[in-house]
Amino acid sequence: MTEIELSVQDLHVTLGKNHILKGVSLDVNRGEIVALLGPSGSGKTTLLRAIAGLELPTQGSIRIGEQKVFESATKTEVSVEKRALGFVFQSYALWPHRTVYQNVAYGLKLRKTPAGETKERVHAVLKNLGLGDLNERHPHQLSGGQQQRVALARSLVYNPRVILLDEPLSNLDAKLREEARIWLRQLIIDLNLSAVCVTHDQAEAMAMADKIVLLKEGVIEQAGTPQEMYGEPKSLFVAEFMGANNTIAGRITRVDGDSAQIEGNGWSLQGRLRSPLQVGDQATAIIRLEKIRLAKELLENTLRLPLTASVYLGNAWEYVFNLAGSNLRAYGSEAMAPGEQLVDIPADHLWLF
Amino acid sequence: MKRMSLAKIAVILLTAIAVFLPIGLLCWQSFLDAPFFQAQKLYGLDAYRFIFDDPDFKRSFLNSLYISCGMGVIAVPMGGVLAFLMVRTDLPGRTWIEPLLLIPVFVSPMVLCFGYTVAVGPVGFVSIWAQKLLGSVPWYLYSMTSIVLIAGLSHVPHVYLYTSSALRSLSSDVEEAARVAGAGPLKVATTVSLPMVMPAMLYSGVLVFFLGFQIFGLALVLGDPEGHLVLATYLYKLTNKLGVPSYHLMAAVAMCIVAITVPMVLSQRFLLRNAHKYITLKGKGSRQRTLPLGPWRWVAAGLVFLWLAVTVIIPLVGVIFRAFVTNWGEGVTFLEAFTLDNFKQVFEQPNLLRGVVNTILLGVIGGGLSVICFTFIGLSSHRKNNGWTRLLDYTVMTPRAIPGLLAGLAFLWVFLFFPPLVPFRKTLVSLWLAYSVVWLAYGMRLISTSLLQVGPELEECARVTGATPGQVNRHITIPLIRFGLLASWLMIFMIFEREYSTGVYLLGPGTEVIGSLMVSLWGAGAIEIISALSFINILLVSVGMGIALRYGVKLHD
Numbered sequence: 070m071t072e073i074e075l076s077v078q079d080l081h082v083t084l085g086k087n088h089i090l091k092g093v094s095l096d097v098n099r100g101e102i103v104a105l106l107g108p109s110g111s112g113k114t115t116l117l118r119a120i121a122g123l124e125l126p127t128q129g130s131i132r133i134g135e136q137k138v139f140e141s142a143t144k145t146e147v148s149v150e151k152r153a154l155g156f157v158f159q160s161y162a163l164w165p166h167r168t169v170y171q172n173v174a175y176g177l178k179l180r181k182t183p184a185g186e187t188k189e190r191v192h193a194v195l196k197n198l199g200l201g202d203l204n205e206r207h208p209h210q211l212s213g214g215q216q217q218r219v220a221l222a223r224s225l226v227y228n229p230r231v232i233l234l235d236e237p238l239s240n241l242d243a244k245l246r247e248e249a250r251i252w253l254r255q256l257i258i259d260l261n262l263s264a265v266c267v268t269h270d271q272a273e274a275m276a277m278a279d280k281i282v283l284l285k286e287g288v289i290e291q292a293g294t295p296q297e298m299y300g301e302p303k304s305l306f307v308a309e310f311m312g313a314n315n316t317i318a319g320r321i322t323r324v325d326g327d328s329a330q331i332e333g334n335g336w337s338l339q340g341r342l343r344s345p346l347q348v349g350d351q352a353t354a355i356i357r358l359e360k361i362r363l364a365k366e367l368l369e370n371t372l373r374l375p376l377t378a379s380v381y382l383g384n385a386w387e388y389v390f391n392l393a394g395s396n397l398r399a400y401g402s403e404a405m406a407p408g409e410q411l412v413d414i415p416a417d418h419l420w421l422f
Numbered sequence: 423m424k425r426m427s428l429a430k431i432a433v434i435l436l437t438a439i440a441v442f443l444p445i446g447l448l449c450w451q452s453f454l455d456a457p458f459f460q461a462q463k464l465y466g467l468d469a470y471r472f473i474f475d476d477p478d479f480k481r482s483f484l485n486s487l488y489i490s491c492g493m494g495v496i497a498v499p500m501g502g503v504l505a506f507l508m509v510r511t512d513l514p515g516r517t518w519i520e521p522l523l524l525i526p527v528f529v530s531p532m533v534l535c536f537g538y539t540v541a542v543g544p545v546g547f548v549s550i551w552a553q554k555l556l557g558s559v560p561w562y563l564y565s566m567t568s569i570v571l572i573a574g575l576s577h578v579p580h581v582y583l584y585t586s587s588a589l590r591s592l593s594s595d596v597e598e599a600a601r602v603a604g605a606g607p608l609k610v611a612t613t614v615s616l617p618m619v620m621p622a623m624l625y626s627g628v629l630v631f632f633l634g635f636q637i638f639g640l641a642l643v644l645g646d647p648e649g650h651l652v653l654a655t656y657l658y659k660l661t662n663k664l665g666v667p668s669y670h671l672m673a674a675v676a677m678c679i680v681a682i683t684v685p686m687v688l689s690q691r692f693l694l695r696n697a698h699k700y701i702t703l704k705g706k707g708s709r710q711r712t713l714p715l716g717p718w719r720w721v722a723a724g725l726v727f728l729w730l731a732v733t734v735i736i737p738l739v740g741v742i743f744r745a746f747v748t749n750w751g752e753g754v755t756f757l758e759a760f761t762l763d764n765f766k767q768v769f770e771q772p773n774l775l776r777g778v779v780n781t782i783l784l785g786v787i788g789g790g791l792s793v794i795c796f797t798f799i800g801l802s803s804h805r806k807n808n809g810w811t812r813l814l815d816y817t818v819m820t821p822r823a824i825p826g827l828l829a830g831l832a833f834l835w836v837f838l839f840f841p842p843l844v845p846f847r848k849t850l851v852s853l854w855l856a857y858s859v860v861w862l863a864y865g866m867r868l869i870s871t872s873l874l875q876v877g878p879e880l881e882e883c884a885r886v887t888g889a890t891p892g893q894v895n896r897h898i899t900i901p902l903i904r905f906g907l908l909a910s911w912l913m914i915f916m917i918f919e920r921e922y923s924t925g926v927y928l929l930g931p932g933t934e935v936i937g938s939l940m941v942s943l944w945g946a947g948a949i950e951i952i953s954a955l956s957f958i959n960i961l962l963v964s965v966g967m968g969i970a971l972r973y974g975v976k977l978h979d
Contacts, residue, residue: 121882122885122886123882123885148890149886150886150887150888150890150893151888152886153888155886156882156883156886156887158879158882158883160879162879162882162883164880164883164898164902165880166901166902175889179887179888179889180888223883224886224887227887233886
């Protein structure tokens with residue numbers, strides 16, 4: 070049985086004159102990790118801050134566990150400190166005048182935990198996060214990765230039911246980030262926490278989350294599992310945001326059920342309709358880079374295209390073809406000389422919007 | 423979290439009352455024909471009619487205008503050039519010139535002007551020396567020209583402070599580009615650097631202009647011998663002139679001064695808002711590289727030294743010298759005239775001794791209390807933006823437009839006739855409140871500079887962790903700004919040691935301070951005692967500056 074740990078209904082937030090969130094609803098089940106994804110300015114951090122109580126919504130409701138913490142209709146507003154959430158800030162927000170121990174113990178001190186128990190729990194959480202020897206250090210004496218774990222320890226030590234993470238990995242360097250996202254996901258699962266994590270990196274969202282919520286200009290564009298978001302995008306925006314794509318502009322020339330034909334200057338391709346289009350409509354065809362293959366023979370959806378560049382990436386080669394003046398990119402396993410090539414574009418993966 | 427707590431609203435309201443009640447009283451009084459506490463009084467414009475008909479008032483106003491304009495003409499270009507030399511070039515001795523530059527800001531104008539009279543006055547020791555050397559003294563200290571010149575030179579640091587901080591935030595590659603394009607150092611300063619910090623210079627120009635209208639001590643000391651009055655000294659002399667305290671006339675003069683300074687302060691606010699739009703090049707990325715002046719550096723150093731000599735060294739040396747001699751004149755040698763009697767007198771006369779002790783108490787304890795109050799005021803509007811904080815904004819800004827002399831007068835009336843405060847009239851509480859209000863804008867700038875350096879997420883994180891707003895202040899915000907608060911205490915100490923005009927009307931048994939004692943002793947012509955008090959005053963300010971330099975406290979922005 071799944072239990073809803075955090076529920077947001079029809080939330081509106083206005084900051085100054087800007088309407089940042091325009092009716093967002095979201096449920097987080099116990100033990101679930103939800104990633105809030107979106108371009109900058111889409112309102113993902115505002116949503117996180119509104120859940121924590123750092124922004125005052127104008128409309129809607131927020132429930133944490135059984136407690137209504139905000140409801141515009143009844144003018145309910147539980148203040149920030151009574152919501153008992155964990156929050157990891159993008160900058161970590163470690164208090165520079167307190168040691169690691171004091172930083173982590175602060176939440177327990179505020180909850181009037183006995184001294185002995187405080188000590189035990191702080192040591193336990195620091196040990197669990199691999200920070201056992203750093204008790205007496207001040208934040209400026211720590212590396213970026215250590216600071217991030219102290220911030221996490223500080224928000225976990227008082228056992229919140231829900232933990233909110235605002236781009237928790239963005240201040241780590243690229244290598245460390247890839248390790249940290251796996252480690253962080255495992256930690257949250259081990260502790261059976263519910264988590265909401267803001268990120269602008271779609272790969273990070275897919276690696277960490279059970280559910281992705283993609284925001285655009287203050288509304289949810291699409292929400293679902295990483296597989297749904299990547300494989301079944303409901304709009305051009307989602308398709309473009311969730312992976313590395315080729316986009317081709319053209320005109321619909323034939324519609325047959327959910328498949329259709331799109332044509333451009335000197336080319337014609339079969340694809341799958343993902344939005345209602347009529348014959349004669351201008352449309353955008355989109356295909357993930359990794360779905361394009363080189364073909365040995367001319368098939369139904371194969372184009373003969375000139376190769377303009379071949380770039381070595383280390384783990385693969387990236388080919389750049391010229392399709393009616395624009396670039397069409399694909400991956401391959403070997404170097405290729407410039408010249409005409411047969412390029413297969415599978416109709417099932419060519420989405421027409 | 424957007425709602426204001428009652429405690430915060432109470433702090434803001436109390437501040438507003440402390441600022442607007444005395445000013446309101448002045449304003450109300452100026453429209454009455456008798457003292458406001460008398461039963462029989464009528465509303466009218468008689469007070470204004472009287473002063474506008476008085477030729478002395480007209481002369482004072484023109485003198486004030488002349489001084490303000492002259493100060494602007496002298497201080498703005500010199501301050502700008504000085505800032506450029508100090509910040510951007512390889513001027514020799516920049517590190518030790520910097521603290522000397524700030525002396526006119528922290529030493530009372532009473533002390534400096536008194537120093538001028540004993541050094542370059544008609545019988546001053548420099549004058550006597552010049553007489554011997556040249557046969558005659560080529561200057562006359564008590565003319566209007568001298569007054570304007572001294573006022574202008576002593577306000578160069580005000581322009582310097584604003585311009586130099588703007589120059590520091592300007593990337594030096596714009597200057598390097600000009601050098602590469604073929605401009606010499608002077609050309610770079612006048613065509614690139616200074617035009618780019620124009621808003622800051624304009625802002626400080628307005629500042630100098632309205633400080634000119636507030637000038638009191640300088641005009642009192644240097645204008646007295648020839649009867650040159652300015653608005654503030656006209657107000658001060660009104661009582662002598664009519665023989666009786668004429669409350670409505672004093673209030674009317676006060677309102678005239680305020681009517682000139684308030685629009686200036688408001689226009690500064692407008693300028694500041696635009697200045698941010700103007701300077702686009704700032705931030706961490708801007709590198710600072712000094713411009714080599716070549717042989718010109720010695721010429722520049724000579725000019726800076728000349729300014730320092732005239733503005734700082736001559737008056738200070740004069741006053742210190744005078745404090746240790748019995749008399750001075752032709753044929754007197756220092757060793758013959760050397761004495762410590764002047765100081766003995768200070769320590770033997772109970773009111774003078776009390777003045778010294780009070781000045782220290784007001785600076786140390788009063789300054790500390792003020793910083794605590796300013797911190798409460800700062801926290802009450804911290805990270806808030808609503809009607810209440812806007813009220814506080816204007817409240818904090820207002821005292822800048824009120825010269826200390828007027829504020830002291832207004833507070834005297836408040837303490838005389840506002841029943842709950844009457845018992846405090848003859849205690850330092852009255853002075854402390856007046857000082858704190860007069861320096862409210864300055865103090866709040868110190869505090870808010872510290873508060874702005876605290877990252878908002880540090881406070882938000884404590885809230886999420888479970889701290890109430892009060893706990894956040896106690897556990898996070900105040901501990902984080904503790905060094906800033908200590909530095910503010912030191913700055914307020916120095917400013918309170920320097921202040922003289924606010925205490926003039928509040929002076930009485932129990933409320934003597936060095937500054938106001940000097941003003942009242944000046945009327946009595948007690949040169950020796952004023953010298954000794956000046957020396958003690960310089961000593962106290964030096965202690966403050968010494969601590970500041972030792973611990974690396976920034977003396978400005």
